[in-house]
Amino acid sequence: DLVSLSKYGVDPDDIAEFRSAGYGNLSTNDFIELSKYGVDPDDVAELRSAGLTNLSVGELVDISKYGVDADDIKDLASAGYVNLSVDDLVQIGKYGVDVDDLADLSKLGYSDMDVGELVELSKYGVDIDEISELAEMGYDDLTVDELVEISKYGTDVDDLAELRDMGYTNMSVNDMIMIGRYGVDVDDVRTLKNAGYVFTVDEMIQLSRYGVDGDEIAQLARVGYKDLSIDELVDMAKYGVDADDITKLSDRGIKNLSVSQIIDLTKYDVDPDIVAELEKLGHRNVKPDYLIKMAKYGIDADYLSDLHDAGVEASLDEIIELGKHNVDPDFIRKMKKGNN
16 A cells, blocks of 8 residues: 555645545545545645535546636636536536636626536537627527537638628528538638629538539639529539539530530540540531440540541441440551551
8 A cells, every 4th residue: 555655646744634624534545546636635625615515535536637626616606606516517627618708608698507508618619709709790699509509510600701791691590500510611602603603591501512612613604504503503513523624625616515414424424635536537516415425435535546547437426336346446447458
């Protein structure tokens, strides 16, 4: 026992003082626990002065372990939180409830919260400044649960303020929560607005939920695709439509595609460079359905280039048949040489 007491730095004077304070039946393990978590006899006296008497060793340890001291308890009492249990104090310490925030919360209308609500606010990082900003925006009667949900899903109050400046002035609490939950990007919203798109909050959330990129939508609008519905935008995002590819196709004369055609072009990985190679083979203004068929059969720009180099003259349907049956352009070249 002496070895253990010495090993954990138990002070013999502390043992005597603990016994004088009414802890006369403590075991060696009790003294070790008290020493391990920095509880000394002075702490017992201070806690008693704050109204906590007859604490067990385990309770003394828990209070010290989570950094609650007598001053905190007195400050809590001054704010109206009296006769708190040890479990309450432990939760307050464990989740870092700042006693200094209680006065500010009271000024904002949150003066009758129970310990559980205080803990929830701190646990999910609800910031006093953010509560104040929300109040300035007109949300001055939010419940603790609503504040927690807004913070829990990472909603940035500054983003909400920017959205209000863009005209979204009637956001519900659920809207604010969903904006954070699905990561609505304010910069994307601004980009889309500049491109002529004005969405409802629900539509913004849906777009963000499915990863619709504002820059790509704006790019599509610049090449003529301005009247796409939310469902169409979401479908395009689901299939990973690349606006750069659609722009290249537009530059090469493949315009006014339907959304289903755009999706199929992406789905079958149509290479925009295929258009230039088809032109070399004498085919201009090729319909999208032909491009999709070629992609389905693995006909890419390299294959068409090889056909051109082999001197092939073929209709679009014949090119598709060659690709469908994996006819090697080198084979065609050799056959032509043999016939000569």
